[in-house]
Amino acid sequence: MKEDLQYYMSLPYREVIEADPSGGFVGHIAELPGCITQAETKTALLDLLDDAKEEWLAAALEDGVAIPEPARAEDYSGRFNLRLPKSLHKDLALTAKMEGVSLNQLAMCLIAGGLKASAAKQ
Known part of the structure; x- marks a missing residue:
């Protein structure tokens, strides 16, 4: 169709x-x-x-040009794998422990803060 x-x-x-x-x-x-x-x-x-x-x-x-459709929320699982140096992994893990949060929570907050700062520059 x-x-x-x-x-x-x-x-x-x-x-x-x-x-x-x-x-x-x-x-x-x-x-x-x-x-x-x-x-x-x-x-x-x-x-x-x-x-x-x-x-x-x-x-x-x-x-007759192909028209892309917008991405749907269900196209994203909310998960991705990230490889990083062992020293950075250690620093993040220690910081998360000091803050009393999971490594996942800390990484999510740092990424969100970085995106917000990046958007503010644009």
């Missing part, structure tokens, strides 16, 4: 909005390469981003 524009417009694509250093805002749809727009306000940007998504999808359908 071939999907139509309405189908793709209903999918929960991830909208990324960032302040533009020269003023206003820039937004793009993470899963749709090149689907980007800008505006002076966030409200205007959201409207324009929806229009940009619709135009991107319509053009892709017309040209």
